[in-house]
Amino acid sequence: MVKKSKSTGDSKVLSAAPTEHPQHIGIVAHDPYLEPFEDAIRGRHDHVAWKISQLTNHGKETLSDFANGYQYYGLHRIPRGWVFREWAPNATDIYLVGDFNNWTESEQYRCKRIPNTGNWELRLPVRAMKHGDLFKMHVKWNGGQGERIPAWATRVVQDEKTKIFSAQVWAPKKAYQWKVNSFCPSKDPLLIYECHIGMAQDAEKVGTYTEFKDKVLPRIVKDGYNCMQVMAIQEHPYYGSFGYHVSSFFAPSSRFGTPEELKALIDAAHEQGIAVIMDIVHSHAVKNEVEGLGNLAGDPNQYFYPGDRHEHPAWDSLCFDYGKDDVIHFLLSNCKYWLNEFHFDGFRFDGVTSMLYYSHGLGEAFTNYGDYFNGHEDDNAICYLTMANKLIHEVNPSAVTIAEEVSGMPGLAARYEDGGYGFDYRLAMNIPDYWIKTIKEKRDEDWKPSSIFWEVKNRRADEETISYCESHDQALVGDKTIIFRLIDADMYWHFKRGDENERVRRGIALHKMIRLVTLGAINGGYLNFMGNEFGHPEWIDFPREGNGWSYKYARRQWNLVDNPDLDYHFLGDFDREMLRVIKSEPKFNLTPVQEIWHNDGDQILAFERGNLVFVFNFSPTRSYTDYGFLVKEGSYRVVLNTDAKCFGGYGFADDSVEHFTNPDPLYAKDHKGWLKLYIPARSAVVLRKCE
Template sequence: MSTKLQMIVDDPYLEPFAATIYGRQKKTLDVLSKIEHNEGSLEEFANSYKRYGLNRTTQKENGKEVEGWSIREWAPNFKEMYLFGDFNKWDRATAIKLVRDEFGTHSGFIPDENGESRIKHLSKIKVFGITYSGERLDRIPTYHRYCVLNPKTSSMEAVVYNPEHPYIPTSPKPKIPKALKIYESHVGICTPEKKIASYDEFRERIVPYCKKVGYNTIQLMAIMEHPYYASFGYQVTNFFAASSRFGTPDALKHLIDECHKEGIIVLLDIVHSHTSANVVDGINMFDGSDGHYLLAGEQGKHPLWGSRLFNYNNYETLRFLLSNVKYYAEEFGFDGFRFDGVTSMIYTHHGVGAHTFDYAHYFSPNANEDALTYLSLVNILVHRKNMNCVTVAEDVSGYAGLCRTFEDGGIGFDYRLAMSCPDLWVEYLKTKKDEEWNVNHIGFVLNNRRWKEKAIAYAECHDQALVGDKTISFWLMDKEMYTGMSCLWQPSLIIDRGIALHKMIRLVTCMLGGEGYLTFMGNEFGHPEWLDFPREGNGDSFHYCRRQYNLVEDHLLRYKFLLAFEREMLHLEDQYPWLNKPNAYISKHNEGDHVLAFQRGAVIGIFNFHYEKSFTGYGIGVKEPGTYKIILNSDSSEFGGYDRITSQEYISQPIECDGLPNQIQIYIPCRVAIVLTKIN
């Protein structure tokens, strides 16, 4: 390549690794060229879900177009393969034998009889194969689109979903927002009731809630089918099946359509980093071989998760995964994807035991270049006009170029999760008293990210909500939340501190931490309990497997103040966008006073983290002369504060302060944050 990649131009420290970067680009282009030569285009390759698995189609027989079902599966270790099920009363003798081609793909066609489908809606099917060693194995087709859990066996079963009147979306897809404000969500826990909630309940309860609070993006977790509910959706068995425990595929389409109607985009939390080790109902050892779509032997086993790992160097694995992405975007209307476990994908050690990452590590043999090729291909695919999706990567290593375009030399993600943000708050809340909080360190960590690589900031996500960990509200208030959240009496010092810092932590993270913002459902109002799915260890209880929105709806409880603050913060970002602006300029980080001040876009954030000192006539440097107005005040009574700030406007003076030419003098009480903007 004659022109230097822009990523290397922007970051000269990448120059010593230029050969590796170019080599990885060439590898991706070589695989792309192979796909285009074999399939016609990358898009057509990703359309394979329309040909693989069980599909309604037409086929010529005796010169006539005949409607029916086609079935196709890649299973090279099967010498023979058959389809059977309810349609033939599970009789193996009359099972439909599929035709095997030279590549190990087995296919067949089941024509309709007398104008009616032989395989009925909601009937069950299976395939069975006979290996070259003579072993007979029953399996669920790997591309199957609807599976239901058999409570007696705790395994998934393949069910045919072909309603007479399928749901047809009516709302056009919204444009991708300039700055994502994400509500990370799990459908099953969206109710205060002790049960598994449905797609319909989520649509009716959470979608209007998100619209009202100000989230423009909903990220749906645990959609890809998984038999073990407590896995949080991260032990996927059936990649093309939207989880039936929440309802039908049509109900999910209706949910997404309702989001689009409200101008909200929807991301799928997609799990392509590993798969469940289940054999009976998963893709592991589908054709009896240890490899198939997966890596064989020990390298195909995740050392911590007990799951199996994909072979990204396998042509049919690429077909399977790329098809999976296009399927969810086209069939359900998902607007983008949050890729789980990217660190595990892109390193041969899967992040286990690796605590330090740097350029030498990113571009060393520790990297899994096959996985990097797959991630580059999927980003090339989804960013083309016909899909126009947004992608987010969960990577703890900070891989250089992960969120630069492929043309610039990167992998092509739009955003990475700013995982250092929650780590900062967990460390502070676990190990430091208020008086030990370092505002310089807080500002540096939140504001520190790779140039031209966008990040999603968050103070906490689902990881911090799980049993065994604590949410920010729990760290701050713990058991006091059970007795001290009533508005009918004065809050305790613990509750008072907790509410004040909860607001400040979320606001400073949102303003400094990235180009997008995320919260896990319930955390915005300080949900009082962790999340623990029903399992053997808790007596299969649903007590902690729910989000208690009833608490925030009760106007006698203080949770309403935290929600009101989150809502105002998000609406303010709509009015004075800062997330899509360059990194903030931090003008003040006074360690003795515990005061942090910065400007980002048109807003100035001032945070007094001091545990007891309030400041009168406190000087804050500003760039431009003029009048500055408070547009958000965490001490307002509508947010559970004390209305200690009476002045709303401040006129600057031409006095140098904080290295800036002008100064405003403010009153800033302890544990209070304010946001200002220049009005003239």
């Protein structure tokens, strides 16, 4: 299987200083430590402004007007027939071949070059082709020729017997009728369920858009998530690439169903209040020439950087040339296409670190601010990403954009007007790395609440993040999920109710605590990968030669969480209740994360957000009676307890008891008192202040 490499850079982000200097550009005003690099920051900002002016005819048009390429290129049904266009400046001749002409060149299907451009065009009568016909381009250039799938194809299918990909005429008589035409994602907070359509079924096969809509979407709704992040939508030749080796950027993967079935899934999600964002891959492209853009018309550099920058050294793929206006046009049009044609609510941009640096971030430490401004940054890519964010929010002001970025580049999720790149969120990639390292390397007795608290809230003050304990990356072959690191093979033998051993009980307890402390400290959103909420066993391994093309590990075993006799449902039930508690606090994202207490010796951590108080005891052996915390005076009720029997715990505490603060003359003027609790070992509790 192809596993997508990640940067090895340090994921820690320097915290912003509180002092502001209004005379500086926004992100520098928020963080004076950036002052030595303000010229570089302004230079990048000015580069974007200049490029936008150039592309929009000095402001006479909009970026959205510029990004209409998908309406011009590709195959389109028009009132009097068909029109096909392709950008192929190096071509000397282009024919369409397909079912309609027995796959042979004919003059009727010969494209004409549009004078003084690199574009080719073909106009055909209605009878020249029909919905469902397969076709390709036969492209000729000086010194060669070959069959190619059009770069702007919106439907690409694979023959089950020959495994050959072809474009397909897609013009159904009746266009999809949207039930929800306008949707605004809930962002308070954004709770993301990361998912993969193909591996979302119990059966050992490729799942479909319709099966996902009917069987998995109801689970997401019930569990309390308000956003789906869907992977592997753009067509990719190799299923095992997890969708990261894209060949046809405008074609939703046909292995999952038809475009209309994808639209129906998104529509159904919107009907139930679920936003749908797409994992979009603009950081690289598959090297394939027949299926992809690798050598569309005899020029391997048409879409990609030349020379040493042509191929990605770690991903076996090609790197887009973000300095070319035609490439920017292609990629920006791609963003607008998915927003307008499929009603996606935004994007998680894959591989942003790889785009930002000439080194792709490989082997770099990123230990100080100078590492982000030392001349090894790709200003063309930075310009593209900033324009993409501006375009996306111009097309849909409520859209969501997330950057998968590990280096900690300042300004990534700051506003363009402040000198930032305009993402709404950045992934907090330090957090899963921290949990892996902690579970692997530290004894339970050495888990330090101060370190945990620092890590889950380590972010820039002026940028929102998506926090997560683990994503699909930690579930791939060669890695381990949190539950497997905690319990390993005992999951196979002692995960039945009443048959748990100590290792299983430890794993169940820590799985809940790790999730709760990560979610409790968010400042934007939270992400969970499909199945990890209930501790899905085993890894993800897509069909490949090495496993006999098996689907055994490329599926989700929902039967496990549905079985009341197994422990999986404890974790799933806890995840659902955890999200409910978080959503019950109004404007949770706006409530500051305020530390109440930590003691590394006792392994106790407490913090508050609004009217919620979070208390953690990470000690594996020590329970505490009447452990006191100074909080706002009043009474408190338990709203969530990881140790409750309904979540697979021991149920040592009586959660029906209302807790009253004890007055203290020293803190009376601050209206604070002592809240004293019984805190069992290896447990956490959330309390709400009563009105």
